[in-house]
């Protein structure tokens with residue numbers, strides 16, 4: 001029998017909990033021991049400059065067409 005089990009202490013009430021516990025069994029508080037986020041934050045605030053450029057080109061083309069029609 002392997003009595004060797006990873007334990008951690010609740011940072012709120014100090015009780016010992018299994019390492020994989022995501023909330024305290026005693027005080028019912030979330031332990032929030034999340035692993036670090038994978039890779040770099042890519043979807044934080046993506047400014048889509050490609051779309052902006054495409055829209056700008058379309059506007060220029062429309063203006064050029066309107067000018068050439070008359």
Ligand SMILES: [Zn+2]
Pocket residue numbers: 010011012013014015024025026027028029
């Ligand atoms: Zn606790």
